[in-house]
Amino acid sequence: MSDKVQIKNKTLSVKQCDITDTEIDAFVFYARNDLKLGSGFGNAIALRGGPTVRKELENLGPVNVTDAVITTAGGMKAKKIIHAVGPKFQEQDTVKKLKLTILNALKVAESNGVEKIAFPPMGSGFYGVPLDESAKITTETIAEYLKNGSEIKEVVICANDNRELKPLQEQLKKLSN
Amino acid sequence: MFLMNDENKKRSYKAQKVIDRLGKKLNRQMVGSLAACVHCGMCTDSCHYVLANPGDPTYAPAYKADKIRKIFKRHYDWTGSVLPSWVGAKSVFTDEELEELKDTAFGKCTNCRRCTINCPMGVDFATFNRMTRGLLVHVGIMPEGVEYVSKEQWEIGNQMGVLKEQYLETLEWQEEELQGEVNNPKAKIPIDKMNANIVYTINPREIKHDPRSILDAAKIFYAAKENWTMPSEGWDMTNFGLFSGDDDLGGAVAGRVYEKVEELKGKKLVMSECGHGYRSTRCEGPNWAKKDIKFEAESSVITMLNYIKEGKIHVDKSKNDSSYTFHDSCNNARSCGLTEEPRELLNYVVGDFREMYPNRAENFCCTGGGGAMSMSEYRPRRLQSAIVKAKQLEATGTKYVVTSCHNCVDGLNDVIKHYNLDMKVTQLVNLVSNALVI
Incomplete structure (x- = not known):
């Protein structure tokens, strides 16, 4: 793997980690x-980040599916948070929308000087995107973006557990072949 | 006219998804339950919602079951496909109809399985009601509370969104309490200890609202000189997948617990007193997670009972000098057969134990089961149906109701408060700890 x-x-890269920590x-x-x-992660952001993030978001929403916006991360270990609104619960055109959401997140990151x-x-x-499908779309879309030239130097996909990690590792293996 | 041509009627995207997924969820057990109902009405009197609402037929289990049964018949049963009105087959077309289905599946049933065990045809309504919930959750139709809790458990790893640092801080605090209570500064709540005999997992409610139960368990392990540990991750033995009908969530949560026990090379997984957690982790989890577990898994009720029987701990029942009855959790009693061990244990640690009637597998739900405690929109209905439980409790004449389920603790507390009963709720771990002779 x-x-x-x-x-x-x-x-x-992929690894098992708490993305909010x-x-x-x-x-x-x-x-x-x-x-x-x-x-979920929203709760972790509120608890670890403090009230700043929520306050910043008040002036940014609502937004459409596939949009991405950036805020600071309050008191968290990360410096910024990209809030990316992906498709949910088997909605129509999930694959297309998911790819676009990932691309928009990367673009927002890059335009804000994010390197990692x-x-x-x-x-x-x-949100119900099957794990194999999610792993494939997430890794392929990010790889394609990096391949086309980007100021982003490092992308890590954080899996919550082994169940999430394994299909991501399999996708990376395919990419490295 | 038996033929009913609804083929050209426009169907919403979500309704079509629900129909498609229903086909994927059908197994022999499910089809048997969907096909076998003869509408004899035996289930009716077994349901606490019906007993509390005798004039409202929409609470009858057979009526509720027909709401999903008619869709099954219309799309997956040949008679219903050919002659729908002959067999009461009817499809679903709109999101509004799915909302109505949500109201039934989540708001009119606690999946307690009392109707199931009283059905002469073996119709397991609770199981396909759970499946119905899962079909709706899959397309994003669910009560807000179900959404909230499910996301906590998917992403944070426990139902109450307890962060790792909060969990560890609480254990540290309880360790200090333990040292004070047993007067030994070396007493420990070990975390991630390798090769322990017991890996002890809990309900996140214990961290948030009832840390005393962790302390009590630690005190019992201390007294028994047990080689035990608590895991730093995979410690939530509850599983909201059982309530939401989401088998993927069920598998993810159970898998995290199993993998941690394996990583620590623990010999036995012990689950604190939680009915749905016990059922999920001990009974359903291996199927959801598609994993064989190679270690023992037991309820802490059995662990505590064995400690007393084997002379590892000594108890003095005179320390619990009030009157006590026992409430069987639906998941423990009806789904897992855990009925005698808690009574045996209770009789070791209290002097005045009085049965509640009916009891064991025929006991009535606390009304907080099936995730009902998280669905605030249905609270008035739940508390109205709780008159059945309130009467049961009152008839015992005891000061305490004991239960082996954290969910039931909350459910019973609500019932007691709503019906002004002069009772308190406690668990076996509290009584055993209190009775300890160290």
């Missing part, structure tokens, strides 16, 4: 259209 691939001197320039939060933080960014397996888990 592969944990890392090099793409034009950039690194794409990672030292990094920015991480992607799979957000709601109204940009309310809600539970963390992604979750986009849309999997609660």
Whole structure:
């Protein structure tokens, strides 16, 4: 199993970690259209980041599916949070929308000088994108973006557990072949 | 006219997804339950919602079951496909109809399985009601509370969004309490200890609202000189997938617990007192996670009972000098057969134990089961149906109701408060700890 691939001197890696407790320039939060933080990682952002993030979001939402916006990360280990609104619960054109969401997150990161960014397996888990599909789309879309030339130097995909990690590793293996 | 041509009627995207997924969820058990109902009405009197609402037929299990059964018949049963009105087959077309289905599946049933065990045809309504919930969750139709809690468990790893640092801080605090109570500064709540005999997992409610139960368990392990540990991750033995019908969540949560026990090379997984957690982690989890578990897994009720029987701990029942009844959790009693061990243990640690009637597998739900405690929109209905439980509790004449389920603790507390009963709720771990002779 592969944990890392090099793409034009950039690194794409996967590891098991808590995305909301990672030292990094920015991480992607799979957000709601109204940009309310809600539970799960949103709860972790509210608890670890403090009230700043929520306050910044008040002036940014609501946004459309596939949009991405950036805020600071309050008191968290990361410096910024990219709030990316991906497709949810088997909605129409999920694959297309998911790719676009990832691309928009990367673009927002790059235009804000982010060099090192963390992604979750986009849309999997609660929002119901099948894990294999999520792993494929997340890794391929990021790899393609890095291949086309980017100021982003490192992307890490944070898996919550082994169940999430394995399909991501398999996808990286395919990319490295 | 038996033929009913609804083929050309426009169907919403979500309704079509629900129909498609229903086909993927059908197994022999499910089809048996969907096909076998003869509408004899035996289930009706077994449901606490019906008993509390005798004039409202929409609470009858057979009526509720027909809401999903008619879709099954219309799309997956040949008679229903050919002659739909002959067999009451009817499709679903709109998001509004799915919302109505949500109201039934989540708001009119606690999946307690009392109707299931009273069905002469073996119809397991609770199981396919759970499946129905899962179909709806899959397309994003669910009560707000279900959404909130599911996301916590998917992403943070436990139902109450307890962060790792909060969990560890609470254990550290309880360790200090333990040292004070047993007057030994070396007493420990070990974390991630390798090769322990017992890996002890808990309900996140214990961290958030009831840390005393962790302390009590630690005190019992201390007294038994047990080689035990608590895991730093994979410590939540509850599983909201059981309530939401999301098998993927069920598998992810159970898998995290199993993998941590394996990583620590623990010999036995012990689960604190939680009915749905026990059922999920002990009974359903291996199927959801598609994983064989190679270690023992037991309820802490059995662990505590064995400590007493084997002379590893000594108890003095006179320390618990009130009157006590026992409430069987639906998941423990009806789904896992855990009925005698808690009574045996209770009789070791209290002097005045009085049965509640009916009891064991026929006991009534605390009304907080099936995730009902998280669905605030249905609270008035839940508390209205709780008159059945309130009468049961009152008839015992005891000061305490004991249960082996954290969810039931909250459910019963609500019932007691709503119906002004002069009772308190406690768990076996609290009574055993209190009775300890160290």
